[in-house]
Amino acid sequence: VTKLAICGAGGRMGQTLARLVAESADLELVAGIDREAADGAAAAALGCRRIVTTGAASSVLGDVDVVIDFSAPAATRELLQSAGDALAGRALVVGTTGLDEDIEARLADLAGRAAVLTAANFSPGVNLLEAVVKQVASVLAADSYDVEIVEAHHKRKVDAPSGTALTLAQAVAQGRSTRLDAVRRDGRSGSTGDRPGGEIGLHAVRGGGIVGDHAVLFMGDREQLELKHRALDRSLFADGALGAARWIAGRAPGRYSMADVLGLK
Numbered sequence: 001v002t003k004l005a006i007c008g009a010g011g012r013m014g015q016t017l018a019r020l021v022a023e024s025a026d027l028e029l030v031a032g033i034d035r036e037a038a039d040g041a042a043a044a045a046l047g048c049r050r051i052v053t054t055g056a057a058s059s060v061l062g063d064v065d066v067v068i069d070f071s072a073p074a075a076t077r078e079l080l081q082s083a084g085d086a087l088a089g090r091a092l093v094v095g096t097t098g099l100d101e102d103i104e105a106r107l108a109d110l111a112g113r114a115a116v117l118t119a120a121n122f123s124p125g126v127n128l129l130e131a132v133v134k135q136v137a138s139v140l141a142a143d144s145y146d147v148e149i150v151e152a153h154h155k156r157k158v159d160a161p162s163g164t165a166l167t168l169a170q171a172v173a174q175g176r177s178t179r180l181d182a183v184r185r186d187g188r189s190g191s192t193g194d195r196p197g198g199e200i201g202l203h204a205v206r207g208g209g210i211v212g213d214h215a216v217l218f219m220g221d222r223e224q225l226e227l228k229h230r231a232l233d234r235s236l237f238a239d240g241a242l243g244a245a246r247w248i249a250g251r252a253p254g255r256y257s258m259a260d261v262l263g264l265k
């Protein structure tokens with residue numbers, strides 16, 4: 001049995017994860033981690049035996065194989081600050097998006113003593129899409145095919161563009177051997193003038209209950225190639241994250257990705 005802790009246990013993803021863990025025979029939820037501590041009925045209502053704050057996370061990690069984090073960048077930072085040592089020799093799976101450079105540096109540091117996997121998207125389809133987009137971008141020349149990425153999410157999503165859209169944009173940049181920073185264009189408004197060749201446009205739609213849509217458009221003068229993915233249920237991501245947790249439990253320290261888990265490398 002793989003023993004888990006979920007950071008962000010009270011959230012949409014945390015709740016979905018707790019439900020799937022309860023339904024599985026080979027996973028056990030040792031504790032939740034969130035903004036407020038809880039035990040007894042309050043914790044049980046969230047599918048956990050107990051919930052501790054990020055500051056107290058190290059107190060529950062003694063018995064944990066894998067921590068799964070779907071929270072918010074501030075919580076991920078607090079978890080790494082307070083439980084960095086307790087995570088040594090264990091594994092961390094991060095699905096939280098919008099992470100800044102400071103958190104990325106802390107994750108890189110942790111990877112020296114723990115197995116660390118981060119993914120902006122845990123769905124098999126999006127991870128395949130990433131590989132396909134990179135290949136297409138390496139063939140359809142930047143001066144003939146304009147690329148725009150359009151993503152749509154529910155109205156409570158707090159970051160834009162989505163981590164997945166950025167990962168897909170990165171795949172385009174890699175396929176074209178350019179740096180994303182140099183060609184990225186977020187949104188478009190006002191008197192923009194002609195579209196510069198090579199630009200990678202990112203557009204974020206927000207509203208209602210959309211789980212996650214991503215489209216990568218390669219637009220030439222005479223043809224257009226559109227690659228689209230639609231997530232229909234949040235449990236898609238939770239399932240993928242639990243697959244990653246099963247895969248990473250007991251692995252040597254280092255940095256891993258969903259491409260490793262899905263055998264896409």
Ligand code: NAD
Nearest residue numbers: 008010011012013034035071075095096097120121122237
């Ligand atoms: P949510 O707002 O429903 O849940 C976030 C949880 O984190 C809440 O329980 C909240 O109390 C907790 N939290 C926030 N700040 C905290 C802090 N400072 N300290 C302690 N706890 C804190 O969000 P969600 O929809 O569950 O998404 C969570 C994250 O997962 C987001 O970053 C989202 O973009 C990401 N996400 C990733 C994937 C993926 O496949 N990688 C899929 C869906 C969502």
